[in-house]
Amino acid sequence: MQRIVKEGNWKYSDEHFEKIIIVEQDWDQFYEEGYSEDPPYLNSKGYVYYIHFGNYWINEYGNICPGSISIPFLSKEEAEEYAKNQVSDLMWNKSSKD
Numbered sequence: 001m002q003r004i005v006k007e008g009n010w011k012y013s014d015e016h017f018e019k020i021i022i023v024e025q026d027w028d029q030f031y032e033e034g035y036s037e038d039p040p041y042l043n044s045k046g047y048v049y050y051i052h053f054g055n056y057w058i059n060e061y062g063n064i065c066p067g068s069i070s071i072p073f074l075s076k077e078e079a080e081e082y083a084k085n086q087v088s089d090l091m092w093n094k095s096s097k098d
Contacts, residue, residue: 001026002064005049005076011089020087021052022079023064028072043074051083 006022024047028040042048050073052066059065070086073079084090 002062004064006080006092006095008090008092010053010083010087010091017089018054019052019056020083020090021056021064022076022083023050023052023066024048024076025050029069030072041072041074049073049076049079051079053087 002023002025004021005024008020009017010020012018026042026046026048028042028048029050030036031040040048050066051070052064052068053070054067056064056066070079070082073082080092
């Protein structure tokens with residue numbers, strides 16, 4: 001399961017803005033069963049959050065595929081704070097989810 005929980009744009013250069021989304025999912029993007037020493041990085045509800053920078057697409061399995069992905073976060077709020085400190089002129093879209 002993956003779902004977009006927040007969307008917006010950030011200033012990539014003087015006149016160019018890029019998409020940014022925060023994705024909630026129920027699997028650790030970087031965990032490899034049989035290879036990872038630690039358990040999957042998921043919060044107590046079984047979710048992890050990633051920031052996807054730039055364009056993204058939905059693959060044939062229905063997964064959100066990013067151009068670039070962040071480190072994992074255990075909450076949407078942690079991901080929002082990280083994004084705020086990493087990119088210029090961040091503008092989140094207005095949403096009923098906020």
